[in-house]
Amino acid sequence: MRMWLTTAAIVAGCWLGVLWPLLVLAVVAAAGMWRCRALWLVWLIIGYGFGVWQLNIGLIKRLPxxxxxxxxxxxxxxxxxxxxxxxxxxxxxxxxxxxxxxxxxxxxxxxxxxxxxxxxxxxxxxxxxxxxxxxxxxxxxxxxxxxxxxxxxxxxxxxxxxxxxxxxxxxxxxxxxGIAAWREQLSYRVEERVSGSPLGQAVLPALIVGNRSGLEASLWQAFQVTGGAHLLAISGLHIAIVAGWFWWLGRVVFAPVLQALMPVLRRYSQQHLAWVPALLAATGYAALAGFSLPTVRALVMLIVVALAQWWRVPISLGRALALALLVVLMIMPLAALSESLWLSFGAVAFIAMLTRSHGSWRLIILLPVVMTMASAGLFHQWTPSAPLANLILVPLYTVLVIPAALLGALLDQTWLLQAAATGVELSVWVMTWLANQGIPSWLMLPSTVSGIVLMFGLMLLLMPFVPFPRRLLPFCLLPWLTQQPEPLASGEWSLTAFDVGQGLAVAIRTREHLLIYDAGPSWPGGSVAAQSISPWLSVTGQKVDRMLISHGDNDHAGGLVDLPSAVALFSGEPHRVPGSHFCRAGDRWSWDGVSFTVLWPRETGLKSNAASCVLHVDGPFGSVLLPGDIGVQQEYHLLGTLPSVDLLVLGHHGSQSSTSAALLRQLQPRFAIVSAGYRNRFNHPHPAVLGRLDSAGITVLRTDRDGMIVFRQGGADNVRLITKWRQAYARPWHGPAVWRLW
CATH class of the missing domain: 2.40.50.140 (Nucleic acid-binding proteins)
Incomplete structure (x- = not known):
């Protein structure tokens, strides 16, 4: 119990980073120690203080x-x-x-x-x-x-x-x-041996030494979509596979030979002696991976179990996990901030608990289901194909790919490496087929809280020996089924400006509808839309009714490929935005008492920024103008036709080429949102623009400083509700190292 308390206290100290719990614990301990000798309070104080101290040391080391x-x-x-x-x-x-x-x-x-x-x-x-x-x-x-x-x-x-x-x-x-240079040379040698298999060249170096340079974005995405990405990151699974293989070989070959040659070792069982090659192999594989965090914690867990068996110390599963976790946190305290740490330890705990009530064949089926749910809650990646993918791929990698790849690399045997490459090609074929099946649109991602509740219910369901009334388990579905956003009244609207760096992505929600205006930038292998917008849509259960992509530049249109495709799509540059229709001045529609009007462009043939769709949103409680990247020349064309607005999304990320003084006089906004990258090389928003906004008395909201911004207009007394993510949900690591009392 003391180990679990100390571990929990270290984790709390690293995540919270504030001192008031430490003071409370100290007061309680001082008041109660002389009566009840509550030594567990001392362990809480030590653990929590250690966590806060290590957090601040980590923050102090960062670049000032x-x-x-x-x-x-x-x-x-x-x-x-x-x-x-x-x-x-x-x-x-x-x-x-x-x-x-x-x-x-x-x-x-x-x-x-x-x-x-x-x-x-x-x-x-x-x-x-x-x-x-x-x-x-x-x-x-x-x-x-x-x-x-x-x-x-x-x-x-x-x-x-x-x-x-x-x-x-x-x-x-x-x-x-050193060892890093040897790992690199080994990686290059493996690539040469399997030059006839491009997939083998990409995947095998990642499996052997953790070198993922050859992984194309599309291949990495296929592993992610099907829940197989954990196979490419050398982690606890890989260490366990190698240790298991060498434990079995040690039990069958190594231990009997040693006992025959050295009779003194007969005092130890063959199971005990088998741990020697298992730990050596696991340590060697961790060294191949550069002693990365996942391999170190897996190695620590193996050492804890091995020492307990070697010394014939009876140790329960809970105690072994607590000891292993405590040792990991003592070595690397800030690993507590890593989701993968909890995924690894959670997987081990679930495996042990499931084996008490299910056979091995059921475990193979149930474990991927549990891990899929955990991945959805922690990483916001919903992969319904993951159970089936892991049911096929984990045995394939355990029996063929990983053993053949390691032995082939270390023994320099081309035929073993080619066998491993063949297994990789088979796994990619399976994943490609599963990825093409898609994800049902009605299947909502669980939020972190609802994911934890779902995991708790699933744990109780899979472990019948735990005393709990099963008729109450359906209540675990309630947080998941009720995680939709707060409803809006007719005529109300809410604008969400995502933090996309140097780009723009905005969502405007009415009572029953949702509009996406621009999709943010993309890069090889990903986009902000895939990372942040798609999970936001899935968790909140919202369906996109229409998308407007102001123009075809990457910082506005790049993320479009990762957003729903079966919706009405409009753009000022349809020739640069595939599948879109031309948005023309005068287009208008109404949703739930809120009107949407396109004000620009008035004609085709405009290029790049000048072709941006300008959208005006107006409701009984307020209005907003989204000008895309239009410049001063286009603003002058619109003067005289623009109504006043409450909120203005600055054109061209606050560039000096937009947001003229004449436009501000015409619109008279009370608030302005700037979507720009932190300290970007374009110097957006420009000081001259900020000066004009300040002179006009306009309150400026900035994604580079405030993170995601939610602006809601309406409700009781027409109150404006503004949420700045970096203020409302700030964490200690979002600022400089400071000893915080609260």
Whole structure:
């Protein structure tokens, strides 16, 4: 119990990062210790204080805010296999590397730090173990912040990444020829041995040494859509497979031979001796993966179980899990901020609990169902095909792909590597077929809270030995079935401006309808729409009725491919937005007492920003204007026809080429929203535009500072409800290191 309390306290300290619980615990302990000797309070205090302390140490190590975008000269070493891609940028093909460095040597930022740097069109491709002198533009770890989607600031803190940036100059001084360099050479050798299988070249280096450079975006997406992405990230599953194979070999071969040669070892059972090759193999595989966080925690769990059996110490499942988790958090406390940690430990716990009440064949079927539900709640990825995919792929990778790939790589046997590549090709064929089946539109993603409740109900359902009235289990469905957004009255509207970086994506909701205006940017292998907008639609159970893509630039239209396709689609540049109709000035419609009117363009033939659809939304409680990226010239054409509005979404992300003083005088908005990237290279929003807004007394809301913004007009007394995500849901890692009482 003390281990679980200490573990829970460390986790709470890392996630909360505030001191008032520590003070409360100290007061309670001081008041009650002399009576009841409640030593568990002491463990709570120690664990929580340790978690808060480690959180602030991690935050202090990050690049200071005043050094953001600074160009710094450093010494460094490449500590992992660089991710190398060839991509088309600025009209030509060029190399790009993403490199993890250990750097030091800056007076402004003393100490050693891990940084991730992108190198575009480098004069020389770096390799693992290279010692360098470098000049880089560094940025504070900061990502987009929406209701759904990745939180890069938290994930970087969990992984120990103190800054990101761009490599400007590099001078290679040598190579340490360590394990990272050996992993890279092994990866290249594997690629050569399976040159006849492009899929094998892409996947096998990822399975053997964690090098995912060769994975194309479409291949990675196929693994994600079908719930098989965990097979490509060397994690607890892979370590368990290798340890299991070598435990079995040790039990059958290694242990009997040792006992025959060394009779003194007969005091130990063959099951005990089998742990020696199992742990050695697991440690070796973790080293191949660069001792990444998932492999380290899996290794710790194996060591805990092995030591308990070796010393013949009876240890329950709960105690073993608590001890393993406590050791992991003592070594890497900020791993508590990683969802994958809880997915791994949760999987082990469910496996153990399910084996008490189900046979092994049922376990193979039930475990993927449980993990699919967990993935939906934690990562907001709903993959109904995951149970079937894992039912096929996990045995395939366990029996054939992973053993053949590792033995082939270590023994340099081409035929084994080709056998593994054949298994990979079969798995990709299965995933492609499953991915084409799609996801039913009526199947809502569970939110984090409803996902936890569903997992609790599923756990009770699958474990009949737990005393619980089964007739109450349907109530676990209620949070999932009632997670729709708060209803709007007739005439009310709500605008959600997603944090998409340098781009625009807006959703306007009325009582019964939803409009998407622009879809944000995309990049090779993903988009903001896939990360944040699609989960938002699925969790809230909303259906898109119409989409307007202002024009064809990527920062407005890139995410369209990841949004529902069977809806009415309009654009100012239909020739650049496939499947769209021309949105022409004068088009209008009405939803639930709210009118929508297209004000621009008035004619075809306009190009790029000038062709943007300008949309006016008007209801009894207020109005909003969305001008896309039109410039001052188009604004002058509209003057005299524009009504006043309550809210203005600034044109062209706040560029100086838009939002003229004449437009502001005409519209007289009380609020303005700027959708721009944090400290973007275009200097949006421009200081001159901000000056005009300030002079007009307009309140400015900015996605680069506020994250996702929800603006609701209407309700009782026509109250405006404005939610700024970085303020309403701020976490300690979204700001500088500060000892917070509350």
């Amino acid at each position: 805010a005043d050094q953001d975008r600074a160009v710094v000269s450093l010494q460094g070493e490449v500590v992992d296999v660089p991710v190398t891609h060839r991509e088309f940028r600025f009209g030509r093909w060029q190399w790009r590397q993403q490199i993890l460095f250990l750097v030091w040597g800056s007076e402004e930022w003393p100490g050693k730090h891990q940084v991730v740097l992108n190198s575009y069109a480098p004069p020389v491709l770096l390799g693992a173990g290279d010692r360098v002198r470098l000049t880089a533009e560094l940025k504070v770890p900061r990502g987009l912040y929406n209701r759904f989607g990745p939180d890069r600031s938290r994930s970087d803190l969990s992984a120990g990444i103190d800054a990101r940036g761009t490599l400007k100059q590099i001078s290679v001084e040598g190579n340490n020829r």
